[in-house]
Amino acid sequence: MKLAVELWVRLKVIDLVAQTARITLVDKLDFGERLRGLTRYSYWAMDAExxxxxGILEEIDRAIRxxxxxxxxxKHLYRLSxxxxxxxxxxxLEKDYPAGGAPDETAFAVDCLVRELRPDREAGFASRLGGRLRGVKVSRMKCGEIWRITVGAPSESAAIAEAERMLVSRSRREGLLLNPHYQRHEILGTKRL
Amino acid sequence: MANSFTGAVAVVQFPGVNCEYETAAAARAVGVSAAIFRWNEDPAALDGCLGIVLPGGFSYQDRIRAGVVAAKDRVMDAVSALARAGTPVLGICNGAQVLVEAGLIPGIHWEKVDLALAPNVMADREGYYCNWIYLRREPTNCLWTKLYGDGEVVPVPVAHAEGRFTTEDAGVLEEMKRGGQVALRYCDASGAVVPSFPVNPNGSVENIAGVCNREGNVLALMPHPERAAWLRQVPEDLGDRWARRRRAAAGDQAALEGEGPGRRFFAALGGAKGGSR
Amino acid sequence: MGAPLTGVVAIRDLPDERIAETLARHGFNITTAEARRVAELLGRDPTVVELTIFNTMWSEHCSYKSSRRVLKEHLPVDAPNVVLGPGEDAGIVRFAPGGDGDWWCLVIGHESHNHPSQVLPVEGASTGIGGIVRDVYCMGADVVGVLDPLRFGDPSGPKGRQSIAIARGVVEGIAQYGNALGVPNLGGDVVFDRGYEDNCLVNVVAAGIVLESRIVRSRVPVEARREPYVMILIGKPTDDSGFGGAAFASEDLAGEEKANRGAVQVPDPFLKRVLAEATKKVMEAARARGVAIGFKDLGAGGIACATSEMAHAGGFGVKLDLDAVRKALGHFPPAVVSCSETQERYAMAVPREFAAEVLRIYNEDFELPRIYHGAGASVIGDITLEPYYSIETAGGLVCSAPVEVITTGIAYDRKGAPRRRRFEEPALDPRRSLRDDFLALLASPNVASKNHVFRRYDSEVQGRAVLRPGEADAAVIAPLPGRSVGLAFAVDGNPFYGLIDPYEGGALAVCESVRNVASVGAVPATITDCLNYGNPEVEEVFWEFTEGVRGIGDACRGIGHLSHEGAPLPIVSGNVSFYNQNEAGKPIPPSPVVCCAGIVEDYSRCRSIRFKDEGSALYLVGEILDELGGSEYYRAIYGALGANVPRSDFVRERGLVRAVIEMHRLGIVRACHDTGQGGLLTALAEMAIGGRGDGELGFTLDLDELAPLGLPPEKLLFSETGAFLVETAPGIEREMLALCARNRVKLWRLGEVRRASRLEVVSRGASLARWDLAELRGAYLDACRPIFGVENTGKGA
Incomplete structure (x- = not known):
């Protein structure tokens, strides 16, 4: 059988990258008021046969552990599903949403996947992982970094727009988390807090 | 404590850069004074400087993406303004990544991010790669390469994991080429631009190794000319005229302390005046 | 004193079994008898913090309790060029006048990080580099290079996949740390053997330079008698990530390796770089104000060990306030805070008057707390005139004893017993093809090019490079801009010699490293060693260890100091790593690893090994004996170890290196390469191929020239007797003969370097074998590509 598998991985210790990103977004790019939380994950999605x-999950789990x-x-925590x-x-994952925030404002957590524009790289990972698994074949690997950006916004679409402004480096004063000339993003999901 | 950089080269020390001292030394080797500017000092001290060099290293630990955090730093407001006014600015390796992320290179649209220095693509692996390569000086009005002849081959080392110039905007690449902004390309010892590894050490589009702005005063350069500023630094076993010169100088320390292939990047400042070209 | 002691552990009145239970419950490794000794020293039951301190200080790693006696007996540590021998964080020798009677000094440290690297290769190796550079920084030096001798399992053995994964991880860890820190890699060596498949070796060497007048000692300075001093803790916030690491390094890796993961530290080269820059400014400020300071890095045993040792070395006491320590998020008991091995931290003793300036430089000028969450500098206690060591918390006193009690050492008299094994020479098979065998030998991972490793390391940063890893037998840097002085470095240690004869394993490691340094014309100035062995409680292992140390000591005295007649080559830094073994207790091959640092008068005469000019003369300096025991030829071609290990001959060795250094001084050397692993033919091929793999000159070796040696071709070509190949201008044979006669070494003119891209061996007018350089290149350059060539995973940051 074929199973769509997802793996999220996060650091156990303080993530200095996320922290620097947050400081930069707040202090240098003036997102101070809207940014409520920023968490970073490594992410893999694949079809496993x-x-x-x-049995499939067990074998991938074995390779992980x-x-x-x-x-x-x-260093890491993970969730394989x-x-x-x-x-x-x-x-x-559900405990990773930031607590608190102003009660009178709505906030959304936006999960943004950032991938490199190089499908051959993902295929390479898939074949290398396949070599380590017993009795499980892997295909259609997709991997990258997920930024869970929590922003105060009146609506989901406004929240996504705000998250995208933080994501995409368009100029020295706009955007931070990805360079559109070698990376792409997609919104994996949102959650109203 | 406050330094003044009037008439001197300012080498900007972001936290995590690690080539600031040899870069300053390479500038001094051509007779200009050079000093280190710590990133959080008062940027007003940069007014009237002879030039600004953003040296190699790992500013802010390459957090998020190489060069991007430094690109948003306060000192870059001053660097951007000075660059616009014509002050020579050179970004080497991590410094090149900062200039690209700050949108000062290619600078076709003001401070817009039009390029990326993406992770290396090599023959059989990814990641960090350190080796000597050859650069070919392209037709350009770049201030920093003005002392090299058109087509001249210059051996220098590269040492990076993210040095692949790339853009999703074909128009930008065309405009860069048309405007003489492709200042340097990776080539072999004879000057041939071979697109494959190891001549092209990182998979850079069209073998691009260095890009300048349209005005020519700002250059983002992945290889390290400060590591090739003295003849001593050239490996004996390379295959070009610099290596022949190096071998011929064996036993002659004075000759080995003389000019190396990368020195003329810095010597270009000798003719530049502070604040303008 | 004053406040009551808290956290007291009952020891004195308990029977042994109960003490053992208590120790096990706390995860201590010290023995019941050692715990009783602690109580005896204190004159009362110890606190948890005190037991934790002794547990670390009395680990093999910190106390040298099994090895100290042997090291003292055999190793020469003093010579006229030595400023500081073993004992502090790193050793120091002078290398060039520094003006006004001052001297430029080389600071060098050598450590191992074996066990952690087997468990977590990337972090383990990074932490190894991080620890050793901190040892050099804290003497006030600029770090100018690192080297890394590595030993891994056989990539084509039964655990090959794991061995390759460990090898890649270790190389990645070394690269990540050194590249980000901005310290050039000056090489190292890599040996693969099944004996390391359950216990890799990651040894690390760091070298720095400092003016003698600016050396900072790891002790509270005497000035603290005249004015009040405080203790400052600098760097990463203290956490529990490295807790117990020192004890961990001396335990064998039995059972589930992952169980021990909590003991591995998380290193950070970025923070280290910023700390180094800030510290430079602090030292400048201290000099400007004429202030004396003490500075020490925090390693095993953390705050407690570093501060007590600084106090003890200066004859002072310390009163620490544990609540003033910057901590990471989480609750950590006093024993953890006192002894955690959190990386990237230093302790500094400064006058109270100067403390505010120190804090400002770290915390404000370099914004430590902002660029690294929780990092910074804080005053954590006072230096006291009374030599008494105490640690206080809001909850009470957790450690309180005279400093000399805290730093009391421990020693054991271990016994050795010779290992009895018979070794035999394999019978040579005359039907074998020399052509095929040599291609196979060149492609043996132990012989083949390590460029795949070197290209991952920054060997250019700092701009001091003269000869890089792979270009010659030693790496050379020009440490002082504009001056002709050079420093050369090489590491060595062939485990296969030691398997046959552990004495020769030690002695030949020194000889080989000395030869490597002489090969670029450098005069050996100092040796450092890292002694990697199995369990010292096993008599045969302890015998191997003792023999290895004896061999190193004899070689250092036998070869002697070439610049100071009558003095030995001094060993100024070293490390002992025991308990390197597999689950069944089988030890690794005896693995003494040696680094030799040499001084070059004029770096401009240092040449790469590659053939330079058509028509040059090529000489063999030295001789070739029937010494293929432990050779790569026997192992790779016959699958045999052999018996006739090279015999160290220190008089010959001394003559050889003197002769070769003299040739360099005369400026007649065009290329020079020693004949080590793989023998004469391998060395010839390496000179033809060149370090970058693009050599174009060839050579025809006529074995008739070597007929007086009376050996069959295979033995002439593959014996590992130490000698040199030297390329010179033609027409100077008379001078060469006279020079070698003066130094009482043999000289053989082998022929001329030719513009022909092939290597050939002839004898009695007939060709024995011939190779195109292209096929040699293929075998030599590509063999290690599958091991190191491909990136391992897309693992998260």
Whole structure:
């Protein structure tokens, strides 16, 4: 069977990259009032082919835990999911939303996936991962970095627009998190807080 | 504490850069004075400087993306304004990444990000690569390469993981070429621009190694001329005239302390005046 | 004193079993008897913090409890050029006049980070580099280079995939750290063998330069008798990430490696670079105000070990306020804060008057707290005249004892017993093809080019490079701008010699590294060593260790100091790493690893190994004996170790290096290469191929020239007796003969370098084998590509 598998990975310790991004967005690019939270994940999505859904997840999980594929157990938390199976790993994504914020304003968490414009690179990862898995074939690998940007905004579409302004470096004074000349983004989802 | 950089080259030290001292030394080797400007000092001190060099290294640890955090720093307001007024600005390696992320290069649209220095693409791997390569000086009005002849081959080292010039805007590339902004290309020892690795060490589009602005006073350069400013630094085993000169100088320390292939990037400042060209 | 002690652990009145339970519960590695000794020293039951301190200080890694006696007996540590021998963070020798009676000094440290790298290769190796450069920085020096001798499992052995993953991870870790820090890589060596598949070796060397008058010592300065001094803690916020690391480094890696992951530290070269820049400014300010300071890096045992040792070395006491320590998020008990191995931290003793300026430079000028969350400099205690060490928290006193009690050492008298093994020479098979065998030998990962590794390291930063890794037998830098003086570095250690004879393993490591440095014309100035062995409690292992140390010591005295007649070549820094073994307790091959640093009068005479000119004369300086035991030829072609290991001959060695250095001084050397691993033919091929792989000159070796040596072709071509190949201008044979006669070494003129892109071996007028340079190049350059060529994963940051 073929299973769409997703893996989210986050640092256990303070993420200095996210912290610097936040300081830069607030102090240098004037997003101070709207930016409520910024969390960064590594992300992989793929089609995995094997006998059963639990078996596929089990094998990828083994590669993660024992083979050191994708994560470094000393530094990372992860969440591996696919189909309707209970997710594996120690990362509780739903607890990652920032707490608090002004009660009178609506806020949205926008999950933005940033990928390099190089599909051959993702295919390379897939074949290398495939080499480490027993009885599971991997295809259609998609990987990159996810920025969960939480912003105060009146509507979901306004929140997405604001997140995209933070994402895309258009000029010295506009945008930060990706360079559109070698990276692309897509919105994976939003959540109203 | 406050330094003045009047008539001197300012080498900007962002946290994490690591080539500031040898870069200042290479500037001094051509007889101009040079000093280190710590990123959070008062940028007014840069007024009247002879030139600004953003040296190599890992500013802000390459957090988010190489060069982008420094590109948003306060000192870049001053660098941008001075560049616009004609002050010579050279970004080497990480400094080139800062200039591209700050939109000062290619500078076709003011401070707009029109290029990227993307992760290297090599024959069989990715990541960091350090080696000597050859540059070919292209027809250009770039101030920093004015002392090299058209087509001249210059050996210098590269050392980076993100040096692949690329753009999603074909018009920008055309305009760069038309405007003489492609100042330097990777080539082999004979000057042939071979698109494959290792002649092109990072997969850069059209072998581009250095891009200047239209006015020619700002250059983003991935290789390190300060590591090739003395003849001593040239490897004996390279295959061009500089290596022959290097071998012939064996046993002659004075000759080896003489000019190396990268020195004329800095010597170009000798004729430049502070604040304008 | 004053406040009550908190966290006292009952030891004295308990039976041994109960003490053992207590120690196990706290995760301590010290023995029951050692815990009783702690209580005896203190005259009361210890606190948890105190036990934690002793647990670290009395680990093999910190205390040298098994090795100290042997090291003291055999290793020469003093010579006229030595400023500081082993004992502080790094050793120091003078290398060039610095004006006004001052001297430029070389600061050098050598460490291992083996066990952590086996478990977490990237972080383990990074932390190894981070730790050793901190040792050099804290003497007040600028770090000018790092080297890394590495030993991994056989890439084509049964655990090949794991060995390759570890090798890649380690190289990546070294690259990440050194490149970001801005310290050039000056090379190293890589050896693959099954003996390392469960226990890799990651040794690291760092070198720095400093004016003798500006050396900063790791102690509270004597000026603290006249005015009040405080202790400042600088750097990363303290956390628990490295807790227990020192004890970890001396344990064997039995069982599930991952279980120990919490002990590995997270290094940060970016923060280190900013700290180094800020510290430079602090030192400038201190000099400008005529202020004496003490400075020490925090390593194993963290705050407690560093501050107590600084106090002890200066004859002072310290009173620390643990609540003033900058901490990472989370709750950490006093024992963790006191002894955590959080990376990128230093302790500095400064006059109270000067403290505000120090804090301003770190915290405001360089904005440490802003660029790295929680980092910064803080005053964490006072220096006291009474030599008493105490640590206070709001909850009470957690450590309180005379400084000399805290820093009390421990030593064991271990016994050694010779390992009895029979070794045999393989029977040579005359039907074998020399042509094919040599291509196979060149493609052996131990012989083949390591350019795939070197290209991942920045070897150019700082602009001091003269000869880079792979270009010659030693890397050379010009450390002082505009001056002719050069520094040369090489590392060595062949485990296969040590397997046959552990004494020769040690002695030949010194000989080979000395030869490498002489090969570029440098005069050896100092040796550092890292002694990697199995479990010292096993008598045969301890014997191997003792023999290796004896060999190193004999070689240093036997070759001697070439610039100071009668003095030994001094060993100014070193490290011992025990418990390198697999789950079943099988030790790694005896692995003493040596670094030799040499001084070049005039770097302009240092040449690469590549053939330079058509028509040059090529000489063999030295001789070739029937010494293929442990050779790469026997191992790669016959799958045998052999028995006739090269025998160290220090008189011959001394003559050889003197002769070669003299040739360089005369300016007659066009290229020079020592014949090490792979023997004469490998060395010839390497000179033809060149370090960058694009040599165009060839050579025809006529074995008749070497007929007086009385050896069959295979032995002439592949013996690993140490000698040199030297390319010179033609027509100076008479001078060469006279020079070699003066130094009592043999000289053989082998022939002329030719403009022909091939290598050929002839004997009695017949060709034995011939190779195009292109095929040699292919074998030599591509063999390690599959090991290091491809990036491993897309792992997250």
């Amino acid at each position: 094997g006998e059963t859904a639990p 024992l083979d050191g594929a994708f994560t470094n157990q000393n 696919g189909g309707g199976e209970p997710p594996r790993g120690d990362l509780a």
